[in-house]
């Protein structure tokens with residue numbers, strides 16, 4: 541593998557990069573509204589034209605709420621995102637911006653995140669984020685945990701279970717080291733068969749591009765090892781689900797403006813306003829952070845076999861306390877614990893940024909932090925806002941949110957709601973075994 545594939549080395553001429561690095565094919569990829577990654581495999585000999593004009597797709601065939609009569613959806617690769625696939629270095633992966641009629645489309649997830657980053661930039665802010673990707677390693681049919689010996693009730697940080705997956709985890713981690721992402725730890729998580737791998741935070745667009753690539757890479761490398769990596773929020777009802785906690789901080793130059801050393805939680809007024817925006821808009825945010833029917837089996841969930849769900853059950857925040865929706869683990873940053881593994885990496889960041897900027901612009905007050913165990917004492921909090929109980933609740937909250945619509949734009953929100961309502965209706969059209977058992981003798 542070429543040692544130059546790092547953020548510091550941003551290629552401009554992809555054809556020249558192909559020559560220099562031995563790239564035979566480019567995977568010109570984009571992420572659609574559902575979070576799926578779509579791509580065309582383009583021989584290096586054709587990349588010059590594709591870099592200028594983009595690769596054409598039938599937008600209707602992906603999840604964008606476009607019609608078969610619409611013209612080509614054009615994916616224009618961003619050369620700054622070039623990554624040689626660590627497991628197949630002759631292929632160069634690229635994230636793209638989506639255009640139609642010569643302009644960026646409003647419902648493009650990456651386009652949307654760019655818009656939110658530009659809005660923050662107008663306020664003089666750079667947004668830095670990190671994500672904690674949790675995932676399960678399952679048998680190829682997805683029915684069972686890949687390691688039959690991984691069955692302890694308290695399996696978090698289990699050294700033996702982690703080492704039985706050494707070959708997969710280190711292949712992914714070695715790839716991140718090589719790509720210059722600065723990975724720093726890997727562990728067995730709370731559920732049997734569940735793992736988490738962490739790399740350094742960065743600017744929001746960089747983190748989102750890496751998040752997309754990480755999911756793609758984890759699936760590909762797991763497959764190589766005869767396993768199936770899944771980011772499904774709750775693949776097993778009795779085990780802890782897969783979250784995707786997001787850490788956020790706002791910067792002006794080298795100064796973290798969320799930080800105030802004299803504050804008990806280490807947050808500045810701006811930090812509290814941003815948290816206020818996340819709290820005010822939490823229900824609408826769930827449509828993006830918990831975007832599938834299965835997401836709602838992770839939040840508001842009953843206790844798992846390990847003793848805790850590790851996911852939020854109300855719209856609250858606290859200091860270094862993992863039972864709340866927002867944790868302030870250290871000075872000047874906060875961890876949003878709501879997102880799950882199904883969240884679209886771009887819309888995750890874009891929606892958090894929109895809600896937070898809404899808080900900053902309106903100087904919203906998040907109220908007092910609650911330093912209690914929400915899993916055992918949550919019932920004593922009378923005025924805490926509740927989380928949506930299902931996808932329909934969340935989609936309706938987004939539909940009704942003028943703040944989120946105003947920031948993200950109807951051009952993104954309307955097609956997204958259309959997509960999610962179709963998903964909800966498809967789910968409702970399914971007759972479950974539980975319904976039959978509970979209702980047959982009614």
Ligand SMILES: [Mg+2]
Nearest residue numbers: 672674729736
């Ligand atoms: Mg975790």
